Amino acid sequence: MRGAPGSALRAALPLLGIAVSLCAGLQCVCQLCEHTNFTCQTEGACWASVMLTNGREEVVKSCVSLPELHAQVFCHSSKNITKTECCYTDFCNNITLRLPLAAAAAAAAAGGRAALAAAVAVPLAAVALLLAALLARSARARRRRPPSVEEPPCEPGLAGPGKTLRDLIHDMTTSGSGSGLPLLVQRTIARTIVLQEIVGKGRFGEVWHGKWCGEDVAVKIFSSRDERSWFREAEIYQTVMLRHENILGFIAADNKDNGTWTQLWLVSEYHEQGSLFDYLNRGTVTVEGMVRLALSVASGLAHLHMEIVGTQGKPAIAHRDLKSKNILVKRNETCAIADLGLAVKHDSVLNTIDIPQNPRVGTRRYMAPEILDDAMNTNIFESFKRADIYSLGLVYWEIARRCPIGGVTEEYQLPYYDLVPSDPSIEDMRRVVCEQKLRPSIPNQWQSCEALRVLGRLMRECWRASGAARLTALRVKKTISQLCVPEDCKA
Template identity: 40%
Template sequence: MYYFVFLILCLPVSSPLICHCSPDSCYDYPTCITEGLCIEQVIGSELTSTTQGCVPPDLIASTCSVYSTIHRFCCDTYLCNNLTSIQLLLTTTEFPTTSNPPDYITTYYNDYPTSDLPSALVQVVSTLAVLIICIVGCITAFIISLTFFRCWWRKYHQVIHLEYKNPPQRLDIDELSSDLDSTYGTGSGSGMAQLSQVTIAMQVEKKKLIGSGRYGEVWQGVWRDQLVAVKISYSQDAPSWEAETHIYMTNLIRHENILGFVAADKIDLDFSLQYWLITDYMSHGSLLDFLYEHPLSLRDALRLGKGAAAGLAHLHSEIKGGHKFNSSEGLYKPCIIHRDLKSKNILVSSTGEAVIGDFGLAIRYNQDSPRYLCNLFYKREGTKRYLSPELMEDKVEEADISEIYKRADVYSLCLVLWEIFRRCVTDGVCDDCELPYFSCVSREPSFQEMREMILIRDERPHIPIRWSQSRELSEVSEIIQECWQPGRKYNNSIPDLIAPSLPSLLIKKRLISLYDQLPINRQVSGVIYRF
């Protein structure tokens, strides 16, 4: 259709032709206007016997020819009858000397208006106008076609959406070690989700906005009569959404201290996409917000601490299951490094358990990971306040990279434990909820600021004196201080290896032991006591 419109618009546009006109030939001397041709004629060989004028279209055939007594020259351009062609002919041709100009030259154009605008200029303007209209029309047609194609492509090429279905695949517990048996036997499920193609976002009803920020929005929603949390991100956070979805689809990832994954989906908004991540709903929100609002008993603090340690131990552990210890013949869970563990990314469940979430920076460690981790090392990703001393170093060896990142997670965990147990009430006293290094660095510290604090000056958050008056808090203090020391010490700028920190699995066991030794008091087990 647009092609035919283009052809019609580009058809030539006719315009009146302006010619020279002799004083004795027309009233509108010195020019006349015609839709035919310009004419000039000569009698004999003298230029004084010349006539100029206009020829109407219906007289062109009979007029523009050579007679026995007169020679005529016709042309079709602006003011072309200027005697130049006649002068050229006079040098080689002899003409008769008697004749009169045709009567029609003196009578035909008396009714035509004169114009000072050259016909060539009119033609140029007309042509440009047509070209501009054609170009604008083609661009408009292209934009409309591109928009329709984009809408069609999004409608019929949606990404496969993922949804958990029960029951999960079973893990062969008999072939796991005794430590792993006790560690993961109480999890909420050990298999990877079954997959189905479904647009689950259409089934979720958003109820209440929980929070919003740079990353997007978090809503409380209902799906199949169950409360869920819906994290909505936009195109700029698509890589984080893809990474988090990838982590949640790992075999054996499900655990009571790992945020439960429901589904991931995309919503087409014509000219943009929304990325949905649907998870279990945690009624108490983030650990940081919970600590701001609630002082804790020793039992509540240990419950939160052991839950965070158990979740991290589950992430760091490599698990093999099935008939043989072979990932191709059975289920396999690689080591997962969180890389952004902090109180804001840990949630509190309705039973008072700490649940680790937000895996936007997490990676699965395998045989190809060392070089990739070395590249990530120099990007300094993660929250600057929670970066470990090892991540502040100027360079790193590929052989040490996996242990460095595990130590970084453990270091962040110990800062979270420090935040939790500051809110623990002893003898009716507890400290305010504060972020690590709150009194030493700015609210949004830079990398250089934190490097100066924890690597050069080797400073750590202050341990309250009152902790020493409690056996449980004293042991917690030992765990924290043992784990947040750097993996290297610096003497004259030469790094020397020192003993590694406690692994997350050992931290978990020590905190569980402390929790189990507490006497049951007025609190009901599994319910957070609110002061």
């Protein structure tokens, strides 16, 4: 990915930028843009890429933004897996793009892995050794992962010498659009991940622990019938300037067709401690640990809710399904908010709310009163943020109960565990929350600890019946940060 062609490309980029700026609004073919008649518009370039997948060539066409073009990665071909071309006239990517040894690659379907290796010009002796190693590794792993997962060659050079996946994401985020890795790089990473074992299941599908070039990643595999959730979550995660230490780090999205069904992948950072729900179930927390967890959740939510104005700005986003199972605990005992498939974005210029076309609703146990009694004004974006704050108060209650007071710790429970069934209906929750106006109980013992006393007061402020009377995420964050000892709590 280095050498004379790269130098020539870097030298040509300023001229290309000038040419593109003279004719803003370049029209390109876009295979993923069904809602715009398979076209997209950009000030950057049109691009087409071809990737070898399971012995056959797969072509993708779309737009490259100007920041991505300047990042000097998007238009590079990968020597083993992909060939890519960028061009600068309307619909110029409507071309037939082939890998250099396409004939040999086509033979891979009939000739198996040896023909595929020959297609990429690997010496025959090396092929034999490579096949032996791959088959041995495949036999060991076959029982632990879906039969559709392939093991294409890893490309550690994608990140550059000595660079980690985190370094690659940081470089592309700071030098590019701030919205994460380019689509081509995402696909290259996704197709070189080796799945290890299942670490979770949900209504969307499964979460796997995977490896990319020796680094841990999490792979959320959606069922094909939940394509809208997959697409929406990938779209939200790639919002400009969304990346934050207390929001789950997105890496890649890819749809992988194995000929029988389509797997929808969402690749993110891997946090071995699991969800906050799992973490609190496993053990107790110290006062400092409780404050650290609470502050980091508030920090992530405040960043999500905040609008950043400017060319590289960020819209305000509401989560809509905040709960302990959708929050992950990092190695440093702080939290990262995850699962953004139901999130909504606010366009302050047009004053419009981008609500996903998704039949799913949030989790009933954590729904705000105005949602339960169908009184929420969905035309006002603040309503969605206020509903998040209500859910935040319930999450804080879960955390605080696991903090020992006088040597006594409450057992872990979900909010309203003593008032509704284990799988409550909307009506169950509405009766308790709206009609009886009940909330989780706050023990008197909390008054003996300053941090618990303040957190208890915040909970009451968060789950008020009137959404307008609730605190903002930023106010919650500032209040909790005042409880922190600098060496104990950083967020």
